[in-house]
Amino acid sequence: MADSGSNGRTRSLTLDGDEVSFQEGESLYEVARRNRRPVPTLCYDDRLEAFGACRLCVVEIEGMKSPAASCTTEAQPGMVVRTRTEELERQRKILLEMVVSENPAADISPLRGHASQELGQLAEEYGADGSRFQGARSGSSYRGDPNPMILRDYDHCISCYRCVRVCAEQEGDYAISVANRGFQTSITTEFAGRLENSECTFCGQCVQTCPTGALADLRALQSEGEVKDFELTRSICPFCGVGCSVDIMSNDDKIIGVRPAMDGPANEGALCVKGQFSWDWVQHTDRLKTPLVRENGVLVETDWDTALNRAAEGFRKVREQHGRHAIYGIASGRAPHESSYAMQKFIRAGFGTNQIDNCSRA
Amino acid sequence: MSNPLVDMEKPDVIFCIGTNMTVTHPVAATRLKKAMARGAKLIVADPRNIPLAHKADVHLPLRVGSDTALLGAMAHVIAREGLMDEAFIRDRTEGFETFRKHVEKFTPEWAEGITSVPAADIERAAILYGKAERGAIYYTLGVTEHICGVDNVQSLCNLVLMTGNIGREGTGINPMRGQNNIQGAGDTGALPNNYPGFQPVVDPANQVKFEKAWGTKIDLEKGITKVRALEIAGEEILAMLICGENTVVSDPDRAHCEHALKSLDHLVVIDIFKTETAEIADVVLPASAWGETDGTYTNTERRVQRVRAAVKPQGLARPDWWILAQLATRLGICGFEWNGAREVFDELCKLSPTYYGLDWDLVEEGRHHWPVPQKGHPGTPILHIGEFPRGRGLFMTPEYRDPAETIDDEYPVWLTTGRRLAHYHTRTMTGRAVGSEYLVPEELLEVHPDDVENWGLEDGGDAVLSSRRGAVLIKVCATTQSPRGTVFCSFSFDDVPINALTGSGYDPITDTAELKVCPVRIEPAQTDPVP
Numbered sequence: 097m098a099d100s101g102s103n104g105r106t107r108s109l110t111l112d113g114d115e116v117s118f119q120e121g122e123s124l125y126e127v128a129r130r131n132r133r134p135v136p137t138l139c140y141d142d143r144l145e146a147f148g149a150c151r152l153c154v155v156e157i158e159g160m161k162s163p164a165a166s167c168t169t170e171a172q173p174g175m176v177v178r179t180r181t182e183e184l185e186r187q188r189k190i191l192l193e194m195v196v197s198e199n200p201a202a203d204i205s206p207l208r209g210h211a212s213q214e215l216g217q218l219a220e221e222y223g224a225d226g227s228r229f230q231g232a233r234s235g236s237s238y239r240g241d242p243n244p245m246i247l248r249d250y251d252h253c254i255s256c257y258r259c260v261r262v263c264a265e266q267e268g269d270y271a272i273s274v275a276n277r278g279f280q281t282s283i284t285t286e287f288a289g290r291l292e293n294s295e296c297t298f299c300g301q302c303v304q305t306c307p308t309g310a311l312a313d314l315r316a317l318q319s320e321g322e323v324k325d326f327e328l329t330r331s332i333c334p335f336c337g338v339g340c341s342v343d344i345m346s347n348d349d350k351i352i353g354v355r356p357a358m359d360g361p362a363n364e365g366a367l368c369v370k371g372q373f374s375w376d377w378v379q380h381t382d383r384l385k386t387p388l389v390r391e392n393g394v395l396v397e398t399d400w401d402t403a404l405n406r407a408a409e410g411f412r413k414v415r416e417q418h419g420r421h422a423i424y425g426i427a428s429g430r431a432p433h434e435s436s437y438a439m440q441k442f443i444r445a446g447f448g449t450n451q452i453d454n455c456s457r458a
Numbered sequence: 459m460s461n462p463l464v465d466m467e468k469p470d471v472i473f474c475i476g477t478n479m480t481v482t483h484p485v486a487a488t489r490l491k492k493a494m495a496r497g498a499k500l501i502v503a504d505p506r507n508i509p510l511a512h513k514a515d516v517h518l519p520l521r522v523g524s525d526t527a528l529l530g531a532m533a534h535v536i537a538r539e540g541l542m543d544e545a546f547i548r549d550r551t552e553g554f555e556t557f558r559k560h561v562e563k564f565t566p567e568w569a570e571g572i573t574s575v576p577a578a579d580i581e582r583a584a585i586l587y588g589k590a591e592r593g594a595i596y597y598t599l600g601v602t603e604h605i606c607g608v609d610n611v612q613s614l615c616n617l618v619l620m621t622g623n624i625g626r627e628g629t630g631i632n633p634m635r636g637q638n639n640i641q642g643a644g645d646t647g648a649l650p651n652n653y654p655g656f657q658p659v660v661d662p663a664n665q666v667k668f669e670k671a672w673g674t675k676i677d678l679e680k681g682i683t684k685v686r687a688l689e690i691a692g693e694e695i696l697a698m699l700i701c702g703e704n705t706v707v708s709d710p711d712r713a714h715c716e717h718a719l720k721s722l723d724h725l726v727v728i729d730i731f732k733t734e735t736a737e738i739a740d741v742v743l744p745a746s747a748w749g750e751t752d753g754t755y756t757n758t759e760r761r762v763q764r765v766r767a768a769v770k771p772q773g774l775a776r777p778d779w780w781i782l783a784q785l786a787t788r789l790g791i792c793g794f795e796w797n798g799a800r801e802v803f804d805e806l807c808k809l810s811p812t813y814y815g816l817d818w819d820l821v822e823e824g825r826h827h828w829p830v831p832q833k834g835h836p837g838t839p840i841l842h843i844g845e846f847p848r849g850r851g852l853f854m855t856p857e858y859r860d861p862a863e864t865i866d867d868e869y870p871v872w873l874t875t876g877r878r879l880a881h882y883h884t885r886t887m888t889g890r891a892v893g894s895e896y897l898v899p900e901e902l903l904e905v906h907p908d909d910v911e912n913w914g915l916e917d918g919g920d921a922v923l924s925s926r927r928g929a930v931l932i933k934v935c936a937t938t939q940s941p942r943g944t945v946f947c948s949f950s951f952d953d954v955p956i957n958a959l960t961g962s963g964y965d966p967i968t969d970t971a972e973l974k975v976c977p978v979r980i981e982p983a984q985t986d987p988v989p
Contacts, residue, residue: 385773
């Protein structure tokens, strides 16, 4: 059934010959996608204001002289819209050929970022290589930034402004902006310096929205030589209490990166520098890999049985000598519920006391 | 938080107090920035000129530890101007008349004398919040880590109750929880006064419930807090089991803390690294880390979410629940025969009224905010709609108290401590992350440029910072982020153990340490004479 507007009228339009309903304020891009007629795009990000820069999402609307960008055109009752005519597809191919021709030919590793494959996939779908428009190149990579998190490989930039917009609209930091026009267009910071000397907080949102990998995750790229593909495991960030959803990138029991979950309820695709880039401690060589017990004043490695027996024996002895109230437990505010639940049960069920706390008081 | 994170985009007036949110909860702060982009007004009460203060319509740079006076004066102005929500006060609260009389003496001029915030700014902030259609309060440890932390929170509750900014979308009183599962640690009953689900241990019915569930006898008396336990360590507390906390670095008064732990007969630490605390243990048990462990966390908006193992644990490391079950078995403690995190979580849900309607499968997508009192319940994103847990909201009458220690000739500077964006707590994790270490490789003491000059310090030079409890050597950074007379640093770096200085006092009700206020002396470090 078609939706009713606030005035009671059914709102519908014709999309590729089918009558479809829409809600007031929806763009043609959104209507098409919802009705499984997605139109291609490079500058669109769900979380951002529509921008209408790439022109790939153009559609034909009856009664209008030229095709219109579907992302910036609001659906109107009675519109007759076509998304995939031969002429539109031809125009899209030309546009893609022009975009591709400005960039160096390269395989963009998916390790670079969440959206990094978008241009490559569209170019492949449309059979668009850059051969028809040999000549000028846009963007030039910023090689003077030694930070180990964000690669600024602007040779691959297509001026979609997604990075600039996500920094402003989503992150609210306005750390990066656009300088110049045409082939000279470049993404830059205040005074064209290093990111660390700008308002940038290294949240990585620009990296994850970049459709070409021009901005890329250098922590993940560390594994580029060894890793061809990776798995994603949905989890929650281990740092502050906001509880951002993340996808852990792993290959063969090695963590190689983290991505924000675009559908994470707490974060909706956002992360901060810690959640995005500071995961390398997990498999750090300093990790405790075996139990330790103190022998002659020094902690030495041992097996589980020895350590657990020693730990249990110590509690048993203190209970016998000083009573059950002499044993105290401190649970973690970082470990999962199953840890803190087990801790308080260990104290309560084990010693019959309430001598348990967690680290929230300091 | 009384309200969900998504509500942070909806207030028309935002009041942030004691929260350096862009640094401590950066992703939540992005929502506030969006609210402001849509026209919401921002009041920031913070002694320092923090990034949020730059965005504020009114910044109230109060002297550290003077929050109760500031908030009392705001209530005074709201009452005087008649900006109360009379219907809310009538229908949902009690004790307002007593409270109104109580705040009569808290004039903005009186508060200016204590807080150093101009009376006119206190008036502006109070009127802004008082007139809000949807006013929302956000706070963090800047409110609670004081000897008057409870008074501060009650003062905020008074503002909420008198203006009716609770139980509705885009309003509320919203503490931002600091660690990933600090909310969960309380929810699961790791507290000396509550069983899981905040069921008081002193209630005989709860005692019976848990004795039956676990087949054991449990005291009807509360336990003591960690702070008290450390105080009597070596005397009445002789053994400790510490899980995932670097007590030595994170807790106040480091010398006292280390002495306490060393005086135990038996210390067992469960952790993922050989922390400074693990270094003094008798037994250290290696835990599986984030990314290696299946389980559940509850975030600051009470949303229960699943964490998942992506890789195998390092070496012999095992999940905490497994380690505790092994220990329990060796001590003859029953009820730890779990075959996975799922069984532990499901047991918790059965015993907790706040989680009763949840189970392992239901939290798969993290849709529920607790309380979820029964199966099929959708969860409770907004608390206190229609009624408070005690029925009517009760106005309290806190009085201003000075911090445990105040500045004097010997210790003439206020020190306040906090966090760095790139680091987490005591850096056990982020100190081993390339990106975090690149951005913040060392700790710096933030000092106002005028103070740097007046105190004979040098920007980038070393200084000795001392309090009644200890001294540390620290590099100075001149910045207007610190107000004159107040210096700031984080407690993250073990080589600048700032908690050697802190620990002047504790809130009498919660035992929370006054980490946000510590009078100190600051002197240039003696350098060796040039040969």
